[in-house]
Structures are given as structure tokens and as C-alpha cells.
Amino acid sequence: MPPQQETSTIPGSNNPANTIPSSSSSNVSPCSEDPAHKQQAARFSILGESLHPVTLKFEDVTYSVNLAPGKGGCFASQEPKPTRTILNGVSGIVLPGELLAMLGPSGSGKTTLLTAIASRLPGKVSGRITYNGQPFSSSMKRKTGFVTQDDVLYPHLTVLETLTYAAFLRLPKELSREEKIQQAESIIMQLGLTRCRNSVVGGPLLRGISGGERKRVSVGQEMLVNPSLLLLDEPTSGLDSTTAQRIVATLRGLVRGGRTVVVTIHQPSSRLYRMFDKVVLLTDGCPIYSGYAGQVMDYFCSIGFEPGFNFMNPADFLLDLANGIAPDKQDDQLDLTANGRSDHHDDQNLIKQSLVSSYKKNLYPLLKAEIQRTSQDPIHSKSGTSSVRFRENQWTSSWWLQFKVLLRRGLRERKHESYSGLRIFQVLSVSILSGLLWWHSDTSHIQDQVGLVFFFSIFWGFYPMFNAIFAFPQERPMLIKERSSGMYRLSSYYFARTAGDLPMELVLPTVFVTISYWMGGLKPSLVTFILTLLIVLFNVLVSQGLGLALGAILMEAKQATALASVTMLVFLLAGGYYIQHIPPFISWLKYISFSHYCYKLLIGVQYSADEVYDCGLRMHCRVMDFPAIKYLGLDGKWMDVFALLIMLVGYRLLAYVALIRLGKHH
Numbered sequence: 140m141p142p143q144q145e146t147s148t149i150p151g152s153n154n155p156a157n158t159i160p161s162s163s164s165s166n167v168s169p170c171s172e173d174p175a176h177k178q179q180a181a182r183f184s185i186l187g188e189s190l191h192p193v194t195l196k197f198e199d200v201t202y203s204v205n206l207a208p209g210k211g212g213c214f215a216s217q218e219p220k221p222t223r224t225i226l227n228g229v230s231g232i233v234l235p236g237e238l239l240a241m242l243g244p245s246g247s248g249k250t251t252l253l254t255a256i257a258s259r260l261p262g263k264v265s266g267r268i269t270y271n272g273q274p275f276s277s278s279m280k281r282k283t284g285f286v287t288q289d290d291v292l293y294p295h296l297t298v299l300e301t302l303t304y305a306a307f308l309r310l311p312k313e314l315s316r317e318e319k320i321q322q323a324e325s326i327i328m329q330l331g332l333t334r335c336r337n338s339v340v341g342g343p344l345l346r347g348i349s350g351g352e353r354k355r356v357s358v359g360q361e362m363l364v365n366p367s368l369l370l371l372d373e374p375t376s377g378l379d380s381t382t383a384q385r386i387v388a389t390l391r392g393l394v395r396g397g398r399t400v401v402v403t404i405h406q407p408s409s410r411l412y413r414m415f416d417k418v419v420l421l422t423d424g425c426p427i428y429s430g431y432a433g434q435v436m437d438y439f440c441s442i443g444f445e446p447g448f449n450f451m452n453p454a455d456f457l458l459d460l461a462n463g464i465a466p467d468k469q470d471d472q473l474d475l476t477a478n479g480r481s482d483h484h485d486d487q488n489l490i491k492q493s494l495v496s497s498y499k500k501n502l503y504p505l506l507k508a509e510i511q512r513t514s515q516d517p518i519h520s521k522s523g524t525s526s527v528r529f530r531e532n533q534w535t536s537s538w539w540l541q542f543k544v545l546l547r548r549g550l551r552e553r554k555h556e557s558y559s560g561l562r563i564f565q566v567l568s569v570s571i572l573s574g575l576l577w578w579h580s581d582t583s584h585i586q587d588q589v590g591l592v593f594f595f596s597i598f599w600g601f602y603p604m605f606n607a608i609f610a611f612p613q614e615r616p617m618l619i620k621e622r623s624s625g626m627y628r629l630s631s632y633y634f635a636r637t638a639g640d641l642p643m644e645l646v647l648p649t650v651f652v653t654i655s656y657w658m659g660g661l662k663p664s665l666v667t668f669i670l671t672l673l674i675v676l677f678n679v680l681v682s683q684g685l686g687l688a689l690g691a692i693l694m695e696a697k698q699a700t701a702l703a704s705v706t707m708l709v710f711l712l713a714g715g716y717y718i719q720h721i722p723p724f725i726s727w728l729k730y731i732s733f734s735h736y737c738y739k740l741l742i743g744v745q746y747s748a749d750e751v752y753d754c755g756l757r758m759h760c761r762v763m764d765f766p767a768i769k770y771l772g773l774d775g776k777w778m779d780v781f782a783l784l785i786m787l788v789g790y791r792l793l794a795y796v797a798l799i800r801l802g803k804h805h
């Protein structure tokens with residue numbers, strides 16, 4: 140690949156965030172007439188040649204997990220924790236233009252091996268996994284497509300939206316908006332998704348497209364980026380044989396373009412099996428075969444395991460072997476299984492052990508020699524390394540573009556939530572109810588008025604916080620998936636996520652304050668009303684920040700809501716309305732309560748120091764002498780604003796740091 144192609148830019152509009160095409164295919168703009176532009180588009184086409192051929196090698200990959208993960212601490216047991224070896228010395232090599240299938244019974248470690256190759260396993264993987272002779276890098280991350288077993292997709296987006304937003308975020312900035320849309324359209328056609336292109340994806344609570352279609356959307360999302368290395372975990376599970384065949388045929392098309400493709404497959408038909416170039420066969424985490432798919436029968440015949448009859452599906456034969464079932468004893472052993480006899484387990488283990496030791500004796504030395512030979516081969520060890528260095532720290536799109544696309548996608552996905560009638564009804568009914576309860580209260584009932592002001596600070600402390608808590612825990616799987624593939628910067632996601640919720644978060648309190656303020660008979664002054672509104676909106680932003688931080692730190696909505704309830708209760712009690720004689724040793728609590736600052740500011744704008752009120756028996760008392768107000772004091776407003784400002788920034792920063800930590804753990 141000539142390096143200058145990497146840097147060439149395409150003139151023209153590049154503003155993908157604006158709109159998603161509608162259902163009509165006529166909306167897909169034709170390619171630019173510029174021949175250089177066409178050539179550029181062709182270079183990124185998933186059917187074109189791979190731009191960075193990748194030689195994948197894995198050598199003696201071993202992975203263990205702790206079975207009883209302890210948190211440590213004072214009461215941690217000193218006994219060594221029991222561990223389980225999930226992968227045990229697995230090796231293999233896949234060259235550009237090869238399709239490797241990992242086969243093995245359920246629980247044999249296929250997904251774990253695939254995740255290790257994608258460099259997404261938590262904990263330490265021993266052995267060596269290299270990509271063109273180099274360890275995994277952020278540049279390699281963006282050249283790798285990884286389709287997980289579970290489909291992680293936004294349920295409220297349509298198929299077309301899902302793929303188009305992915306195209307906007309993942310395709311290089313050299314491509315124009317129209318070309319990105321075309322890529323998404325072409326994926327839809329290739330994967331046979333045309334019929335459901337405008338249907339919502341759906342999820343556990345929302346009926347959408349079928350499971351097989353969802354799987355194809357996941358595959359499409361990864362194919363879209365024209366990955367040099369494509370890893371797919373069970374891409375055909377739950378699909379009929381024709382669709383499965385079509386998916387693997389599409390993968391073969393990618394392989395022909397010089398890509399490296401690795402799949403795990405449960406039960407391939409013989410038609411599918413013939414499409415594989417190489418096979419790794421696992422049993423209980425140990426390899427029993429790793430090499431060319433076409434030579435597998437010869438190998439097992441050579442070590443004494445011949446298939447019972449000639450026309451057997453090789454995949455069935457291999458899976459029987461991986462289960463420890465010898466071909467000549469197949470029927471007997473399956474019968475024994477049905478009869479519940481236990482001694483066949485020993486036989487099966489013996490067969491597995493003999494297969495593992497045959498692998499170590501016959502195949503492993505050859506494989507190791509091949510891995511080492513290709514390491515010395517300049518084509519395999521050097522290909523792509525110059526471009527790795529060249530693009531190491533580059534993102535496929537600019538910060539601003541990522542922000543715009545994520546903002547638009549978020550607004551679409553959460554439209555039903557933000558503009559939910561229930562939320563609007565909830566806020567309207569509470570505001571009208573409080574307006575009625577405090578109907579035209581005047582300063583002679585100062586206790587009531589102060590109560591209304593306190594209610595503002597508490598209601599708009601609780602409500603936004605509980606809404607914000609769910610933001611990150613809900614999106615956790617998507618965030619992990621998309622960040623693991625280097626799709627966007629965390630900062631662009633974070634700002635888009637928090638900005639997307641703002642309009643509704645600010646409109647609702649504005650409506651609320653407008654209704655209750657005037658119905659409740661607070662000071663009839665426009666300036667005071669506007670100041671009250673601004674303070675409440677400020678409070679909303681701070682409380683939203685605390686909710687985001689709690690959600691991001693705990694990443695579990697249940698735990699975060701429990702903690703938020705306790706926190707708000709403390710803030711409520713320490714706020715200064717209910718208790719005015721808090722013992723000094725605990726009175727500092729109010730300084731960490733944003734509701735306290737909000738309440739104090741609201742009181743400060745509602746009353747002035749020299750104001751008097753009718754305190755009965757035709758007497759006038761100074762507002763300043765009213766116990767609740769005396770306790771708060773009416774001065775130091777800028778300090779209160781400053782304290783809220785620190786909390787506003789502090790909580791949001793905390794949420795951001797917690798998200799960085801989440802990315803590091805995955």
C-alpha cells in the first residue's frame with residue numbers, strides 16, 4: 140500500500156451528523172464524478188483489497204481465572220485462591236486471505252480465545268499474540284472488527300440508522316458523507332437486511348427485528364469499517380442454513396480481499412466447513428488440532444481416528460472427537476450417555492488426553508517452526524508496521540464530528556425517554572399541586588413561603604439526580620463495545636451524552652418554577668422570579684452531575700439509586716429547614732449539601748435584610764429575625780454560587796474519571 144494514499148484528503152462536504160437518509164433509496168447520493176474520489180471510495184470499500192494485511196499468530200496462549208474473586212482487605216483469606224485454566228497452550232497462525240474457524244464443544248474456550256485475540260480479556264494472558272509481528276496497538280484496534288456473541292445494539296434505532304451512525308463514526312474522514320451512507324446501504328444489501336432496513340432493532344423490552352437479523356446487523360457494523368482482522372463469535376448461531384451460508388460466503392469475499400478472518404462456530408454444516416481455510420479444534424481449553432481444514436481428516440486418520448463412514452460431515456467428526464467420542468464407539472457411547480452410565484466419562488477423558496498428547500507430539504513442533512519461520516520472513520514481520528506508527532494516535536474522525544454524530548444518535552435513541560408523556564405529566568401535576576397547596580401564600584405566612592422555597596431546592600435536587608443515575612449504567616455495554624473498537628473519544632461521548640439530556644432537563648424545571656412560583660404567591664417581581672429560576676436550573680445541573688458521577692462510579696443502577704437516596708436524605712436533613720440546631724460536630728454536613736446552597740440562595744433572592752413581615756397582633760417583625768432565615772443568614776451569596784460551581788465541575792469530572800477507569804478495566 141503506498142503510504143501517500145493514507146494522507147490524501149477529499150475536498151467537499153463532510154458533515155455526516157446532519158441527517159440520516161430516509162427509507163427511499165433514491166436519497167442515496169450518487170458517487171462524486173471526481174475519478175480520484177471514486178478511487179478513494181473504492182479503496183475503503185469492503186469488497187476492495189485490504190489496506191493493511193494482517194498476519195495473526197498466537198503461540199502457547201494460556202489463560203486462567205480466579206474462581207473465588209476476593210476484594211482483599213483486612214478479612215481477606217490468606218489461602219491461595221482456586222484458579223481454573225480456561226485456555227492451555229493454544230497456538231495457531233492465520234495469514235491474510237485465510238479464514239480460521241475455531242471449533243469445539245460448548246465451554247471449550249472458543250470465545251475466550253477469540254476475546255484474547257481481540258485483546259479484550261481482563262487479566263493476564265500468557266503466551267504471545269502478535270499482529271504482523273507486533274503486539275496489539277491502538278492502531279490495530281481500529282483495524283480489528285469484533286462481533287461478540289451477544290448483540291449489543293441500541294434498541295430504538297432502525298437498522299439503517301444503526302449502520303449509518305456506525306459508518307459516520309468509524310469510516311475514515313477521507314470519505315464523504317454520501318460515501319459513508321453508501322457503505323451502510325451496501326452492507327444492508329449484502330447481508331440481506333433490505334426488508335427490515337427501517338425497522339427498529341428492538342431489545343428485551345421492545346419487539347424489533349428477529350434474532351438472526353440482529354446478528355447480521357452486528358456483523359454489518361464490524362464489516363463496515365473494512366477491517367483487516369475480523370473476529371466473529373458465533374456469527375451463524377440462530378440462523379437458518381441458507382442465511383448462515385450467505386454470511387460465511389460474505390466473509391469469504393472479505394478474505395479474498397486479503398483480510399484475516401477468525402470465527403467461532405458451534406455446529407457448521409459440511410457446506411460451511413468447506414469454506415474454512417484453517418481450523419483450531421479445542422477440548423476443555425486444550426488444542427487437539429490447529430492447521431489446514433483440508434488436512435484434518437488425514438491427520439486424525441494418521442493417529443488412528445478414522446471416521447465411521449466416508450460421507451460424514453467433518454465438523455461432526457471433529458466435535459465428536461473433541462467430546463472424547465471415538466468414531467468406532469460413537470453409537471455405543473452415545474447410548475451409554477443416555478443410560479446414565481458414568482464410566483464412559485473415564486473413556487472420554489482418556490481419548491481427549493490421547494488427542495492432546497498427539498497434538499503436542501505431532502502438530503505442535505511443526506506449528507511452532509512455522510510461526511518462527513514466518514516471524515523471520517520480512518513480508519510478515521514488517522508489513523503494515525510503517526503505517527502502524529504513522530496512524531498510531533489518529534482517530535478516524537474529528538472530535539467535533541464525533542460529538543455531533545453521538546449527540547444526534549443519543550437524541551434519536553432516547554427520544555421516547557426524554558419526551559415521555561409520563562415525565563411531563565409528573566412534573567406538571569407536582570407543580571400544579573404545589574401551586575394549589577401554597578395558593579397565594581403571603582409574607583405573613585412566612586413559614587409556609589420558606590417551605591415552598593425549600594421544596595424547590597429539594598424537588599429539583601432529587602428529580603434530576605435520579606434521572607441522571609441511569610445514564611451510564613444503561614449504556615455500559617454499548618460504551619464498552621464501541622470504546623474497545625476505538626470508535627470515538629471518551630470526551631466526545633461524554634459531552635454528547637450530557638448535552639443531549641440538557642434541553643428537557645432544563646425545560647421541565649422552568650415550567651415547574653413558572654407555575655408554582657406565581658400560583659404559590661412568591662414575591663411578585665420579575666427579577667426575583669428570573670433569579671429564582673436561574674438558581675433552580677443551576678441546582679438541576681449540579682444534582683444531575685452528582686447522579687452522573689454515582690452512576691459512572693458504581694455502574695449499577697440499583698446500587699447507585701440506593702446510595703443516592705441516602706445522600707439526598709442527608710442533604711435534606713442538613714439543608715437547614717427541618718433542623719435549626721444541629722450539633723456543631725455534625726453541622727458541617729450542610730457544607731457538602733448542594734440543596735443547602737440552593738435553598739440559601741433562593742431565600743437570599745426572595746427576601747432582603749431590611750424587609751419586615753406581619754407576625755401577628757399587628758406587629759411587624761424583621762425577616763432577618765425569623766428563626767429559619769436567621770439560621771441561614773442572607774449574606775455570602777457569591778460564596779454559595781462558588782460552592783455550587785465547584786460541585787458542578789467536581790461531580791462531572793468525577794463521572795468522567797470513573798468512565799476512564801471503566802475503559803481501562805475492559
Ligand SMILES: Nc1ncnc2c1ncn2[C@@H]1O[C@H](COP(=O)(O)OP(=O)(O)OP(=O)(O)O)[C@@H](O)[C@H]1O
Pocket residue numbers: 204205206223225243244245246247248249250251252405
Ligand atoms: N471469568 C470467568 N470465570 C469463570 N469461568 C469462566 C470465565 N470465563 C470463562 N469461563 C469458563 O471457561 C469456559 C470456556 O468459556 P468460553 O465462553 O470460552 O466457551 P465457548 O467454547 O465459547 O462456549 P460456547 O460455545 O458455549 O459459547 C467455560 O466453561 C466458562 O464457564
